[in-house]
Amino acid sequence: MYDQSVRRVGVFGGTFDPPHLGHLVAASEAAFRCGLDEVVFVPAGDPWQKHHLKVTDAAGRLAMTRLAVGSDPLFRVSTCDIDRDGPTYAVDTVADVRAEYDHEVDLHFIIGADSLENLHTWHRVEELCKAVKFIALNRPGHSRRDVDTSFGVEVEFIDMPAVDVSSTECRQRVRDGEPVRYLLTGPVGEYIVERGLYRG
Numbered sequence: 508m509y510d511q512s513v514r515r516v517g518v519f520g521g522t523f524d525p526p527h528l529g530h531l532v533a534a535s536e537a538a539f540r541c542g543l544d545e546v547v548f549v550p551a552g553d554p555w556q557k558h559h560l561k562v563t564d565a566a567g568r569l570a571m572t573r574l575a576v577g578s579d580p581l582f583r584v585s586t587c588d589i590d591r592d593g594p595t596y597a598v599d600t601v602a603d604v605r606a607e608y609d610h611e612v613d614l615h616f617i618i619g620a621d622s623l624e625n626l627h628t629w630h631r632v633e634e635l636c637k638a639v640k641f642i643a644l645n646r647p648g649h650s651r652r653d654v655d656t657s658f659g660v661e662v663e664f665i666d667m668p669a670v671d672v673s674s675t676e677c678r679q680r681v682r683d684g685e686p687v688r689y690l691l692t693g694p695v696g697e698y699i700v701e702r703g704l705y706r707g
């Protein structure tokens with residue numbers, strides 16, 4: 508069904524503060540439904556649309572993303588957004604991930620329904636949409652179909668088993684002394700405890 512000669516790579520950018528099961532199911536389902544050879548998790552260096560929030564340092568979010576991905580052969584983590592100075596723009600993420608390969612790749616940006624609703628606010632969005640296709644996943648409380656396509660975005664909508672978990676909820680639960688077991692992976696949970704993250 509897909510051209511087998513060109514590797515199909517999913518680019519999954521996020522703040523990942525912390526990475527949770529919603530992220531892992533989204534990446535797995537995108538890979539399965541869209542025949543991706545690999546999904547690259549890219550923790551944002553400076554998530555500029557979250558400047559009003561307290562965000563964990565990049566080193567901590569990178570460590571948690573690596574722990575979440577573990578040894579899954581389908582997943583890898585790129586530090587390109589953390590290595591680049593300045594606000595994190597997806598148009599740069601896509602260019603940098605492409606440059607990590609010495610052969611042609613067909614890149615697909617994986618995005619949840621909530622972020623898709625906001626796509627029109629992203630930096631140089633028309634250029635981004637020329638460089639990459641999007642794979643959009645359902646997320647409880649958000650409709651994927653509301654996307655503004657006026658700037659030429661190409662979106663494949665896929666359904667994943669709905670996972671009603673957010674990083675916000677995980678942080679809140681830790682702050683309130685509630686368990687986050689099974690909302691995120693064991694190693695990520697242990698890292699949160701060791702570093703005393705989200706305690707308030």
Ligand SMILES: Nc1ncnc2c1ncn2[C@@H]1O[C@H](COP(=O)(O)OP(=O)(O)OP(=O)(O)O)[C@@H](O)[C@H]1O
Nearest residue numbers: 521522523529618619620622646670672673674675
């Ligand atoms: N439960 C989920 N189901 C589907 N997509 C998700 C889910 N959680 C996050 N995503 C998508 O993963 C990407 C990265 O999300 P992000 O790291 O901001 O997590 P978040 O849970 O949305 O965080 P926060 O609650 O802090 O805003 C975004 O495209 C987002 O839409």
Ligand SMILES: O=C(O)c1ccc[n+]([C@@H]2O[C@H](COP(=O)([O-])O)[C@@H](O)[C@H]2O)c1
Nearest residue numbers: 520521522551554556595596597629630
């Ligand atoms: O390019 C932009 O201007 C832009 C604006 C907001 C978010 N993004 C990207 O969207 C991904 C998810 O972001 P977030 O803030 O929902 O975690 C992540 O890769 C961000 O870098 C990108």
